[in-house]
Amino acid sequence: MFKADMVVKPEDLKATILKLKNEEGYNLLLDVTATDYLAHHEKPENRFALIYILRDKTFQKSITIKTFLPNDKLEIDTISDLYYSANWGERETYDQYGIKFIGHPNLKRVLNHHQFVGHPLRKDYIITQGQICTETESLMDEMTPLMTSKGYSKEDLEEVMYLNIGPSHPASHGTIRNFVALEGETIRGCVTEIGYLHRGFEKSCENHNYNQIIPYTDRLNYCSAILNNIGFSKAVEDMLQIDITDRAKFIRVIIGELSRITDHLVCNAANMVDMGGLTNFWYLFAPRDKAYDLFSKLTGARLTNTYTRIGGLEFDLYDGFAEDLEDVLKDVEQAMEDALSLVAHNKIFQDRTQDVGIITKELAISGGITGPNLRATGIDYDMRKSNPYYYYDTFDFDVVVGSHGDVYDRIMCRFEEMVQSIRIIRQAMKQLPGGPINVDMPSIIMPDKKDVYGNIEGLMNQFKLVMDGVKVPQGEFYGATEAANGELGFYIVSDGSGTPYKVKCRPPSYYALAAYPKIVENTMIADAVITMASMNFIAGEFDR
Amino acid sequence: MGLGVEAVFGDSVVTTKLDKAVNWGRSYSLWPMAFGTACCGIEFMSAAAAKHDISRFGAEVVRFSPRQADLMIVAGTISYKQAPVLKKIYDQMCEPKWVISMGACASSGGFYDNYTTLQGIDEIIPVDEYISGCPPRPEAIFDAIIKIQEKAQSDSIVKDRITDFKGILDV
Numbered sequence: 001m002f003k004a005d006m007v008v009k010p011e012d013l014k015a016t017i018l019k020l021k022n023e024e025g026y027n028l029l030l031d032v033t034a035t036d037y038l039a040h041h042e043k044p045e046n047r048f049a050l051i052y053i054l055r056d057k058t059f060q061k062s063i064t065i066k067t068f069l070p071n072d073k074l075e076i077d078t079i080s081d082l083y084y085s086a087n088w089g090e091r092e093t094y095d096q097y098g099i100k101f102i103g104h105p106n107l108k109r110v111l112n113h114h115q116f117v118g119h120p121l122r123k124d125y126i127i128t129q130g131q132i133c134t135e136t137e138s139l140m141d142e143m144t145p146l147m148t149s150k151g152y153s154k155e156d157l158e159e160v161m162y163l164n165i166g167p168s169h170p171a172s173h174g175t176i177r178n179f180v181a182l183e184g185e186t187i188r189g190c191v192t193e194i195g196y197l198h199r200g201f202e203k204s205c206e207n208h209n210y211n212q213i214i215p216y217t218d219r220l221n222y223c224s225a226i227l228n229n230i231g232f233s234k235a236v237e238d239m240l241q242i243d244i245t246d247r248a249k250f251i252r253v254i255i256g257e258l259s260r261i262t263d264h265l266v267c268n269a270a271n272m273v274d275m276g277g278l279t280n281f282w283y284l285f286a287p288r289d290k291a292y293d294l295f296s297k298l299t300g301a302r303l304t305n306t307y308t309r310i311g312g313l314e315f316d317l318y319d320g321f322a323e324d325l326e327d328v329l330k331d332v333e334q335a336m337e338d339a340l341s342l343v344a345h346n347k348i349f350q351d352r353t354q355d356v357g358i359i360t361k362e363l364a365i366s367g368g369i370t371g372p373n374l375r376a377t378g379i380d381y382d383m384r385k386s387n388p389y390y391y392y393d394t395f396d397f398d399v400v401v402g403s404h405g406d407v408y409d410r411i412m413c414r415f416e417e418m419v420q421s422i423r424i425i426r427q428a429m430k431q432l433p434g435g436p437i438n439v440d441m442p443s444i445i446m447p448d449k450k451d452v453y454g455n456i457e458g459l460m461n462q463f464k465l466v467m468d469g470v471k472v473p474q475g476e477f478y479g480a481t482e483a484a485n486g487e488l489g490f491y492i493v494s495d496g497s498g499t500p501y502k503v504k505c506r507p508p509s510y511y512a513l514a515a516y517p518k519i520v521e522n523t524m525i526a527d528a529v530i531t532m533a534s535m536n537f538i539a540g541e542f543d544r
Numbered sequence: 545m546g547l548g549v550e551a552v553f554g555d556s557v558v559t560t561k562l563d564k565a566v567n568w569g570r571s572y573s574l575w576p577m578a579f580g581t582a583c584c585g586i587e588f589m590s591a592a593a594a595k596h597d598i599s600r601f602g603a604e605v606v607r608f609s610p611r612q613a614d615l616m617i618v619a620g621t622i623s624y625k626q627a628p629v630l631k632k633i634y635d636q637m638c639e640p641k642w643v644i645s646m647g648a649c650a651s652s653g654g655f656y657d658n659y660t661t662l663q664g665i666d667e668i669i670p671v672d673e674y675i676s677g678c679p680p681r682p683e684a685i686f687d688a689i690i691k692i693q694e695k696a697q698s699d700s701i702v703k704d705r706i707t708d709f710k711g712i713l714d715v
Binding site: 112130168169170174195197198199203216270286289292303304540 | 681
């Protein structure tokens, strides 16, 4: 049975984490969340438990630390002074579960709106109980203390201009609201508000069985839906301790990497639109559309593919897939060449992006930033190399790193990662093994339709799987994969039934966005816009 | 004019109804305000990009300022937190204005039947066309645009189109 790696008393928690950080190098806080055991059949004495997930400096080990809170005292010391990422992690836990973090600098809701009453992820909150929001909050309650802490007096603040960038703004590529304090065009203070696309992913998970959740994962990072499918399915399969077939692994690698390419294409294309380079958008979107046609042929959907199943895949590759794929890859290569020929040696582009929107290594680690945004700072953390899965260790590819952590590095890292993904896909296609795509386990995989209609065992099997779903053994587990934006983790608590007791997604762009106000401080508005685009914030992912 | 029509018509006068002439202009130069929040927003980008090319329908001038647009395309899930923003932007658009609700979420909440998601934008603002799909294909967006073009043909230039709508945020 999978359990948390450490269970500590609440009063020892901070000291334990501090020790792990200082002595064992656990300097990346991946996620903070809680579990409400109110409806659990074991009925533990304490209703709420907090879970902290950390990763060490080699990036190979992760650890989950759990602590049960006394029922009459739902509070604990904040660790936001140890990790920058804890700031939003704890805010979300407060918002969703109502657990207070003592000493937190800004403990207020982050996903739900300010008029919301109650805490939706508590088990006694009814899922359909919506609450109307009549007006958007002013955010001055955050802005004034922020500016005061920077030494602005009351009179100074009257000279400052406040501006909302978002939530409906073309530069936000979604639904981010940045409330900025300006002196001229320079941002002196920035408050980021999210939650405008909060769609209750985690609560929905608690009401659906494992295979039904896969469509919800599509809509996390909708630019690379299949990578989310893979991340979630892999976490569940690891809990079930099943090994999917080699063919399924290879297909997941191929289609996953193709998704990574489409994700990076969208990010870079949109980023260059924000810089005024519309031609790049046309160049880069054309092969993307071709890739969507391929997805459409393979999975039935262009964008939200729902391609994996627990234990395998929905469909095998179709006849002629290899040619179609090669066609797409060639187009991607051509488009990248075209786009880069416009920008790579373009002085305007370089001046516009170099040394702009710099993320330092320290902030990246402290803020829990992963993926291309982290690699652009020069840290070579890529789960495909450090914690290889699906034979990634047998493919010949490079981890792309930058040197400055600026917008230029992030764009170029994404371009180069597409090149590496193409390399991986070509190698995987060469080695693609035959055989089945699904594990041979009737308790997990739906029977063939001819069995369902032909014999009673098949019919019963289908019935059980539809009614109960795949039953996952009791326990709790954190599984992660390298998605397009970084480490995409799923922390799953199972009570042994076909419906997860709790699912927490660790969305890479949530933590990247939490660090964003720090990154854009003292930069120009126009730079903040391209910084935002270069970090690829996907609303479906950070808001869930 | 240089089209050669003056040679055919000479000094003669062409008469038409003002409604007809204005509607003709309006329907084939709809300026969309893309209220893209989620996955549908990405598909709207596909519709605008080279392959599907929304400009074939005269609607390529995507404005992000509501005051310059007359066709609102709500592409994506609208949460209760987003709802007042959507209403504010709709109110800022000048008459005449049309609304397309793109995709399952905007039309009905989709499969997000939960505490945070508005169960259809028609609880907030009036909608002219609904597009099914999650997300809809670009072709479906064009279908809705063509429907709006047809609707716009029979409008009056002096009367507001919708006057009796009352949503949950209207007090």
